[in-house]
Amino acid sequence: xxxxxxxxxxxxxxxxxxxxxxxxxxxxxxxLQQVGVAATTVRRVxxxxxEAEMNVVMYARRGTxxxxxxxxxVHLLVRDEGPGIEDIELxxxxxxxxxxxxxxEMGFGAGMGLPNIQKNSDRLVIHSTAGVGTEVEIEVRF
Amino acid sequence: xKLEEVKRILECEVITGHDRLDTEIKMVCGCDLMSDVxxxxxADALLLTGLVNRQAIRxxxxxxxxxxxxVRGKRPDEETVALAEEKGLPILVTNLxxxxxxxxxxxxxxxxCEGR
Ligand SMILES: Nc1ncnc2c1ncn2[C@@H]1O[C@H](COP(=O)(O)OP(=O)(O)O)[C@@H](O)[C@H]1O
Ligand SMILES: [Mg+2]
Numbered sequence: 414x415x416x417x418x419x420x421x422x423x424x425x426x427x428x429x430x431x432x433x434x435x436x437x438x439x440x441x442x443x444x445l446q447q448v449g450v451a452a453t454t455v456r457r458v459x460x461x462x463x464e465a466e467m468n469v470v471m472y473a474r475r476g477t478x479x480x481x482x483x484x485x486x487v488h489l490l491v492r493d494e495g496p497g498i499e500d501i502e503l504x505x506x507x508x509x510x511x512x513x514x515x516x517x518e519m520g521f522g523a524g525m526g527l528p529n530i531q532k533n534s535d536r537l538v539i540h541s542t543a544g545v546g547t548e549v550e551i552e553v554r555f
Numbered sequence: 556x557k558l559e560e561v562k563r564i565l566e567c568e569v570i571t572g573h574d575r576l577d578t579e580i581k582m583v584c585g586c587d588l589m590s591d592v593x594x595x596x597x598a599d600a601l602l603l604t605g606l607v608n609r610q611a612i613r614x615x616x617x618x619x620x621x622x623x624x625x626v627r628g629k630r631p632d633e634e635t636v637a638l639a640e641e642k643g644l645p646i647l648v649t650n651l652x653x654x655x656x657x658x659x660x661x662x663x664x665x666x667x668c669e670g671r
Contacts, residue, residue, distance in 0.1 A: 439613065439616055453598075456598055519610050520588055525590035525593070525594050
């Protein structure tokens, strides 16, 4: 989705970089606050972005987050190079997780990430190729 | 209830946010799993957790959580404290276990994040 005159920004996310995990979502949240997006919308985007960012950190080698703002919506495209998701329907189920002990120690890996993204967005589309990577497209309308 | 009152009831030590103890707490969420916090916590609810790391601070920031109380006497490391300071997030520590800490606040009339 590309639109003339839309605000656009790209961010990098590194796999296993737990130290910086959440930084991109925090930055996205600050940008939305600065341009005056309603607090409830900002919160939904931030939660969805954070779960998607954590998934890149936990499962992929590296990824990018592309933020696009139009007058109607916030669009996030999270792309990563990684193992991909073989069964997306299964991954979407609450409680399904392949997270390791280390990830659980970080407070993630409850299998609630993708369902959380779904809950906080108006549109969620996941494309993935096993062994190549995953593309998560998130839309939150104003 | 003011954060100051929470501090007294839970016998907390204040780690960051000494100047923000007048923050108003309307609800409480007690949880160690950050994805569950993100799923269930309401904006402006206090987070009580035994997960003492950067992700707890990030989660609070993302979900509009005004303050965090670490339970079981777990103290955050310097980097975690620095991140909370940078974000202006008050952090308190109590020696109480999660259940006891939640129970004390609940019995004082602070509700949970149940329901819509
Ligand atoms: N970007 C990704 N790359 C590879 N696998 C992923 C990715 N995102 C999610 N998954 C898979 O989907 C499962 C469910 O994800 P999620 O709902 O976020 O829960 P959790 O991260 O807590 O396991 C993960 O455990 C993982 O197996
Ligand atoms: Mg996840």
